[in-house]
Amino acid sequence: MLEKIIILDFGSQYTQLIARRVRELNVYCEIHPFNNIPEISPDVKGIIFSGSPYSVRQEDAPQIDLTKFHLKFPVLGVCYGAQYMAQQLGGEVQASSTREYGRANLNFVASGNKLFKNINLDSQVWMSHGDTITKIPENFELIASTDSVKVAAYQIKDTETYAIQFHPEVTHSTDGKQLLENFLVDICGCSQEWTSEAFVETTIADLQAKLGNDKVVLALSGGVDSSVAAILLHKAIGKNLHCIFVDNGLLRKDEYEGVLEQYKHLGLNIKGVDAKERFLSQLAGVTDPELKRKAIGRVFIEVFDDEAHQVQDVKWLAQGTIYPDVIESISVNGPSATIKSHHNVGGLPDFMKLQVVEPLNTLFKDEVRRVGTSLGLEHFIIGRHPFPGPGLAIRILGEVTPEKVAILQEADAIYINNLKEAGLYDKVWQAGAIFLPVQSVGVMGDERTYENAICLRAVESVDGMTADWCHLPYNVLAKISNEIINKVKGINRVVYDISSKPPATIEWE
Known part of the structure; x- marks a missing residue:
């Protein structure tokens, strides 16, 4: 039987990253929306509640029935998940006077707590929340604090229910992987056989x-x-x-x-x-x-x-x-x-x-x-770069014609071949040329031209859920631009896209 962790998604931008971190620890997991929870099968070893863009104090905030999980499975609440459990079980959550965002350091860790095994004082964590837990019920135990967040983590006494007000899944939380492994292995009993x-x-x-x-x-x-x-x-x-x-x-x-x-x-x-x-x-x-x-x-x-x-x-x-x-x-x-x-x-x-x-x-x-x-x-x-199912049709902005396809194929081939020759292809997650629906003035020889523009796109990513633009060397970009303009008839301008995902997407259409 394949053991698994269920991640309940309350809408956080980090939910997929939690899943990736769990998988990296050789534990299988699945993401399910909070409002479409599957029947929990016997192979489920634990539950993780994600963060959320909502405040638990909003009337339309995501709601779940905690009795389905509490005392039945090990639970780890992250940010919104932590605040939601605290509020629902008798604690208090209030708006922070200032948004708690960015790096912080633990100044208290409960000695011997399983969730914080091998995590020392002063460990850096990443905060990202507008609310904070100001009071926990009597049956809750405080297990970690920072200078500005007293209830950085808690455990419900005599249970395997834990919660944290920081994000262990991001690299800025230096011991985040250790914390997740503690939850998965020491608390949930996962065997780490997902390879x-x-x-x-x-x-x-x-x-x-x-x-x-x-x-x-x-x-x-x-x-x-x-x-x-x-x-x-x-x-x-x-x-x-x-x-x-x-x-x-x-x-x-x-x-x-x-x-x-x-x-x-x-x-x-x-x-x-x-x-x-x-x-x-x-x-x-x-x-x-x-x-x-x-x-x-x-x-x-x-x-x-x-x-x-x-x-x-x-x-x-x-x-x-x-x-x-x-x-x-x-x-x-x-x-x-x-x-x-x-x-x-x-x-x-x-x-x-x-x-x-x-x-x-x-x-x-x-x-x-x-x-x-x-x-x-x-x-x-x-190692082949991802390529969209609709192909070059969505890299030609506007109407697709055989002539535009031919032009884009030539420009794209020059781009990709140069990345390979420069030893950069395997360092880029996805690259491609975009045919823009604009024409611009140019000069070739002694003649004035009014021709098309090509945009080059190259991103770094792990799974395409988020991506950052690649800082390709200027000399490589210059060589690519020069070759495209000189060799591809109909192109007289090349630009480079420096947008990340989010807010942009990898493809333009």
Whole structure:
């Protein structure tokens, strides 16, 4: 039985980071919105309550039934979770006179407390809250303080319920990993057996049991996720896996031929489909980003359905959905504004009549890469940058035309090749060129030009949930800009995007 930790999400920007830290300690965990809590199974070892942008004093603040968890499981409340439990169980929470944000140091730690094992006085922690716990009930024990926050941590006496008013998941909390490990191992009793090797072994066995002798179709993209999903399925069901690689006309330069060549030695049963004209014709005149995504998704399903019907008795559709796709497609507040449609999350049209299998939908991107390494995939596949499902269509702002695609493919190829030549490709999490819907004046030779602009984007990240722009060397950027302007007809200006996520997203559309 796979032991797990449940993280209840009250809307904190740090919730996914808590999950990542738990996974890094080789403990499996799942995030669930506070208002959509699953039935707690026997394999659950503990519960973590996340922070929240809400104040517990607000009328519309997130509410849960604490009796479902308190005294039944070890619990760790973080910030809002700590304040909520204190308030609900008889304590007092008030607005701080000043927002407590940033670094602080512990000036009191309860000797012998399991949560603070191997954590010393003066350990740095990261505060981020507008409320503070001013009074705890009599059955609560104070276990840590800072100069400005008396109740930095508490334990409910004679229980395994703990709470902290700081964030252990961020690197600014220097002993945060130790605190989480104390909770997971010493308090919850987790065995720390969640590894990529264990995932491969159990997933292949689960796939064999689930799929039996059924046939499965999978849309390969050449990316990390679909490649790892394909190898897992191939090891489980062999030739019953039918891989289809569709050229939608929106791939990088020479990518279609290159990916088919790379997959040859993997033993996969793969078919390439040239559908460029079909996709590009449906994008003519479409400028809205969401409509572009939907058009590409619709045509892909049509093309894929045509090909899948050529496989007799196919019953399953495999997808390379990963955990961030799932997380970003749900909300703690129920239906919410769509940031973007995920091309591989959601239901299938009724006419496809296929069941869905998603062997990677519990993994973050870096975990997918580790699983790929365990499966023996080569670095050129494992280390490949993420590439959006709709391809270059969402890197061409405005209408997509064959001419714009050709220009962007050339500029993007120069960009990526230069990153590789400079030894920077593997240091960048994701990079790509964006075709901007503006023209600018320029001078080439003795002539005045009025041509297009390209924006270069490169970010550092771990899983794509947050990202920072890369500080690429000026000399490399200068060389890339010079080559694009000189070699790509129609481009006379190159700019560099220095926005982080949040508030920006990695892609522009």
